[in-house]
Amino acid sequence: MKITTLFVAITSLVLALTVGNLVVADSHAESAKPSESLATDVNTTQVSTQTGGVETPENVIGDPQQTADPAPEKLDQASIVPQSDEDKAKGVEVWGNIYKVLSHPRCVNCHVEDDRPRWSGKQYGKTQLHGMYVHATATRVGMPGQQMCSTCHAKTNSDVPHGPPGAEVWALAPPEMVWWGKSSDELCAIVKDPAKTGGRDITAFADHIGHDPLVAWGWEPGIGREPAPFSADETVAMLEQWLALGLPCPE
Structure with missing residues (x-):
């Protein structure tokens, strides 16, 4: 009788402990759910914060048209x-100094209407057509397979006095940019016409003078050649001053 009573008591104790453990475990599981939800909310908040709170894929990627820099406006000259x-x-007066640069042989020798570069300047005595019967053709760099500028003109000046001058790209100016033989008033009107300066207004033209490697050669033409007057920076400054004064031309 005592053994039976003891057995029943032990069995009841084991059952009670098992049920208690199950209740505690379930309680822990329930208490964990809000934490998991909170973690999910935090992660979502972080992503939302990083994207500026914008949820649509289109807006996250962004519209290139809204972020692209606007094209610079050209002057109404x-x-x-x-x-x-x-x-x-x-x-x-300022234009007169600009004209000294643009009409110098280092510039006008390649700003010709035809396809024959000129040899002119103090070292030549008198103006000549480019030697070796060079024709630039419509390409302005020579006929493919025949005499081309790059055949003799390298990327740098020759070390020989009066040797072939060099620049990164050697070519005649476009046919519409004819400066050869133009008077001061004629060239002034040309420079003010974007249709005759490669579509450049005065601001863009000044940038061309200041940064184009071939133009820069005019002030470093190699041994035995007279450089263009002033400097690239001074010429740019004169163009800017001329613009500020209203771009007047001589009459």
Whole structure:
């Protein structure tokens, strides 16, 4: 009788402990659910914060048209005029120095209407057509398979006095940019016409003068050649000053 009573007591104790453990385990599982949900919410918040709170894929990627830098506006040069007689007189004076650069042999020898570069300047005595019967053709660099600029003109100047000058790209100027033989007033009108400067307004033209490697050669033409007057930086500054004075041309 005592043994039976003891057995029943032990069995009841084991059952009670088992049920208690199950209740505790279930309670822990239930208490863990809010934490998991909270972690998910935190992660979502972090992603939302990193993308600026925008959820749609299109907006996350972004619209290139909204972020692209706008194209620089070109000057309306036709509306630019001197504000006073003093500005006009000073502007014409500034243009006179610009003309000394643009009409120099280092520039105009390759700004010709035909396809024959010129040899002119103090070292030549008199103007000549380019030797070796060079024709630049419509390509402005020579006929493929025949005499081309790059046949003799390397990327740097020759070390020999009066040897072939060099630049990164050697070529005649485009046919519409004819400067050879132009008077000061004629060349002034040409420079003010974007259709005759490769689509460049004065600001873009000044940038061309200041940064084009072939233009830069005019101030470092090699042994035995006279460089263009002033400097690239000074010429750019003169163009900017001329613009500020209203772009007047000599009459």
